[in-house]
Amino acid sequence: MSLRARSALSAVLLTLACLFAPAGALASWATYEIGDSGRYEATTAPLAADPAVRDAIAAATTDGIMREIEVAPRLRRPVRSFVHAAVRSFTQTPAFHVAWDTANAAAHDAVMRALRDEDERTVTLDVAPVADQVRRQLTDDHVPFANRIPVEHTEITVVRSADLAQLRKGYHVLEIAGFWLPVSTVVLTVAGVLVAVCRRRAVLAAGLGTALGAALLGVAIAVGRRMTLSGLPSDVSHAAVGAVYDTLTGTLRTVSWLLLGLGLVLALGALLTERIARRRRGSAGPVPVPPPEPTRVRA
Template structure:
């Protein structure tokens, strides 16, 4: 293989490796971070104690209860105040944390089953178990008319049929890409370095490219957060949604910082090694004697 062809092929492989590194991190996070039930549960469980999330849940549950409970005009104010206080108090209990985890895992399991089973139609979740827990708590606090709160099998749509069909295609791609993209990135980088005429420069380029890819991944996560929050409908708490987004992407942000640090470390190591080698060569070069210098001048 000619030196020129080796250089071109090495450069192409290193560029591909640097592009696939952040994409591999993204696909692995989506597949094994969000797709795995255990990891998803561990991620969303602490959100039950988040103040913004609790306020958003309390507001939504309170409005739902007040729409179902009808009292006389004179009792509306006291009942509304009591319900709001009771629901906020409920969000501090173990029962609320259990209901939060149950509702989140029910939605997660429903979505994952729909993606894997190729089912048709929208994905829905029944909120009756959550309403039942709230009703029991209000009744235990002796709230007036708590026994009249209807516990109906209210299904909410967590994923529309059109969105499901589109996401299913991406999900099947992630099942393959989540494993093979990181592997391909490592293989391409190693092959590109081996083929390079100057391997130290190839290692330096690989480190810098990996760091740039990691920086782009971190920027994409930040931009995605802004777009997600700006696209929320009216009435949805942006602070609570931001807390959920941050929790779900925490691992991805950590990986982006890890790739950035690794890339910069590799690049710095290659640069320092190159500087040291040049220094040793300069120090090892024999110094010219005055006679040799005079001979060169006379020539």
């Protein structure tokens, strides 16, 4: 193989590796972080202590309670204020943390079963056990009309049947890509460096490309957050959704920073080793040749 062909092949391999690195990080995060029940529950559990999330849940629960009771118009505001304060206080109890974990685990299991099975029915979540736990707690706290909170057949729609086919295809792709893209990234990087005519330059290119891909991944996470918040209805808490988004993408942001650091370290190492090699070649230099001795002429 000629030197030009080796350089071209190395450039192609390293370019593919740099493209696969952020895509592999994203696919692995979706498969092994969001798709894994244990990791998902561990990630979302701290959200029960987030003030924005507690405020959003307290507001939504208060709205639900006020829709189920009938009070005089002049009493509606003070009753609502009392109910909201009681529900907000409930969100700071261990019982709320248990209810939060239970609801999150049930929702996640329902979605994952729908994505892995071929059932085309709408995915619903029965929150009656959680609602019953909330009602009993509020009743014990003497919250007015708490016993009227509906708990029988309390279901919410998680994924519509019309969206299941597309989501299932995307999830299957992520499952495959979550394993093979990281492996392909490593293989392509090693092959690109070995094929290269100048391996130091290949390592430099691989490091800079990895750092650039990691930076683009970080930008994509930030843009995704802004798009998610901008598309919310006006009655949805932006602070709560932002807290959920930041929590779910925390590992992905960490991976992007690690990839950025790894790429910069590789690039810096290639530059330093190249400079050291040049200095050694310069200090060695050619061996000086002694001048010839003058020829003596005999008289």
